[in-house]
Amino acid sequence: MLLLKAGLMLGGCVSGEWPADKYDGRVNAASLRDAPVSVSGELIRDVPVQRRPWAFGGHSGQVLTTPHYRVYTTMTRRSVIDRIPLFLERAMAHYTTALAPLPKPGRHLETYLFESRGQWEAKTRQLLPKQASTFLALGRGGFTTRGVSVLYYIGRNDTLAIAAHEGWHQFSQATFRSQLPLWMEEGIATYMEGYISHPDGLPKFRPWANRERYHTLREAVQANGLLPLHAVLGRTPQSFLHESKSRLLVYYAQVWALTHFLAEGENGRYRHALQEVLLDAARGRLAVESLGRRGGPGGVRLGPAVLTAYFDTDIDAFERAYLQFIDKAIRTGGRDRIVQGRSPVD
Template sequence: MVRKFVLISIVAVVCLAGCSEGRFPEKGAGVQRIDTCDGMIEYLQKQNLPALKSVEVWQNGYGPGVKITTKHYEILTTLLDPLMLSQVPGFMESAYLAYNAQLPEPIATTAKFTVYLFADRQQWEDFTKTFAGRQASLYCKIKAGAYYLNGACVVYNIGRERTFSVLGHEGWHQFNSRHFKFRLPSWLDEGVAMLFEAYRNDKGLFYFEPSRNMQRLGALKTMLIKNKMIPLKELIAMNPGEALVANDDAIMAFYGQSYGLVRFLREEGYGKRLSNFSQLLVDGLRGDWPLSEASKRIAADRNIPLTIRWNRAIGTQLFKQYIDSDSDLTGIEKEYITFCRKIVYHVRLK
C-alpha cells in the first residue's frame, strides 16, 4: 500500500465498451438476465436497499458496468455480482459512519467519494496503467486488493469478504486524505485503516470489529514466534515502502505491528492512553500538530510527495509528543509487546 500523493490527470478512454443505454423490456418481454447491466440495475432497484440512492449504466472501456450512488459514495463497478452489489452500498455507508466515529464530532461530506470496483485483476491493471500514470508499475506490484490514489479507491474482486476488507481499509485513507488538514505518519494511518478490515453483517448493517482481524493477528503472532518484531522506535519511523523493498516478513511485521500498536494505544490499561491517542488524531484533523513551519507545509500540501525522511522524523516526533516522551521508549515497548502477546494468545496458525 505504498502511496505517493501526486497530481495526475486521467486520460479519457475513447473506446467505450460494455453496457448499452438499453431500456427495460416492454411489458410481456422476458426477464432481464442478472449478469447484464440492465438486469443488475433492475435487480438492485427491486431490493429496496436503504443505502442505495440510484443505480445506472456506467460506460467505460473495461467491461459492462454500473454506477451505484449512495449518500456519500459513487461506486463505479464492472463486478455484476448480485450479492456483493446489494451489500456494498450498506458497507460503504457503515464504513463512513465508523470513520467519523474516530473523531469528536462528525464531518459533513459534501462531494461524494469515488470508488472503482473491478470484476478482475486484468481490468484493474488496465485501468491503473492509465489512472496512475508514471506510478502505474508501482501499484501493479500490489499482489491482491486495492490502493488509494488522488481521491479514489481502486479495488478489484478478491472474494466478498476480502474485497470488503480492503474497501474498509482504503476507504479510511480516502476519508482522512480529504478531511484531515495534515497527512498522517504511516504507522498511524495504516494502523487506523486496519480497524476497518474485520466486520460482521447483521440484517444489512455492518459493524467493524478490530479484535476479530485474524489476518493481522496471525501476522503479529508469527512475528512474535519468529522473534522478528520490529523495535518500536523503528516501527513509528517506518513506512510501507521500506518494508516492501525488504522482504515478506518485513511487510507482515509492519502491518501486523501497526495494527497492534493502534489497538494498544486505544485499549491497554482500560484505555489509559486513549485520550492522548484521540488528541493526536484530532490535532491532525485540525492542523494543530506542534511542528516546524516547514514540516507543517509538507504535512498540509498533498501535492508534495511524502519522503521517507519526513515520515521518519514526524512519525517519531509525534509519538513522543503525544504518547511517550521516553528517549528510547523502553518502558512503553515492554507494555506493547505484552499487549501483543495477550491479543494473539487465542490465535491458531495454520
C-alpha cells in the same frame, strides 16, 4: 501506502509520493447524511442508492451513488453489488465515530471496483502512469490516490475488507487538513478492516475481528520476528516491501496492534491522546513547526514526533508496555475472542 494481508492481498495509497490516492433502490431514508449512528454505525440499515449506466474499456457497468460514495463498478455478482453500498456507508459511520467524533467529507468519495484484475490494471496505468509498474508487481488488492480508491474483486470477504482499509485512506485524504504519521495512518486503516457478518446480513465493524493480522502477529512473536518500535515509527511500508512481503505483513500486523494499544492499552491511558491527534489532524493543527523540527527530515510523517508529543516522552517505557500488550493479546484463548470480534486483552 501499501496494504498487504495474509494470502498476499495488497493495496496502496498514493498522493504524489508514498503518502503520506435498473436498481434505483431508494430504501426508506431519503438521506443518511444527518442520520444518527452508533459507534459502529449499526443504526444504518437502509441506504438510498441511485444507479446509472457506466462503461470502462468496453466493459459495461454502473455507477452506484449513496449519500457519501460514488462507486464505479463492472461487477456482475449481485451478492457484491447489493452489499457494497451499505457496507461503505456503515464503514463511513465507523470512521467518524470509532476513535474520535470526526467530520464527514464534503463530497462523494469515488471508488472503482472492477470485476477483473485486467480492468484494474488498465485503470491503474490510466491514473498512475509513472507508478503503475510498482502496483502491478504487487499481489491481490488495490490502492488509493488523491481520495480515489481503485479495487478489484478478490473474493467477497477480502474485497470488503480491503474496501474498508482503502476507505479509511479515502476518508483521511478527503477530510483531514494535516496528514497523520504513516504508522498511524496505516494502523488505523488496518483497525478499520475488522468486521463480522451478523445473522441479519448486516456488517458489524469490530476492529479485533481480523484473523489475518492476528495470525501474522502471533507468528512473528513466536519466531522472534517483531520489528523494533523505532522501525515501525520511522520507516515507510514500501521500505519493508523491498525486504520481503513477509516483513511488510509483520509491519501491518504491528501497526494494527499499535492502534489497539493506543485505543485500549494501559487501561485506556492513551485513548484521549489518540482522539486529540485525530481531531488535530482533521483541523489542520498537527503538522506544526515544532513537531516538524522534532521529527527531523520526515517531519510528523515518519519518526516518533507525534508519539512523544501526544502520548509518551519515554519511548522505551512505551515500547515495553506495547510489547506486553501484544503478549497478552496472543495468549491462549485469544484467537477465539478474535473470531468473535472481542478484545483478547480484556
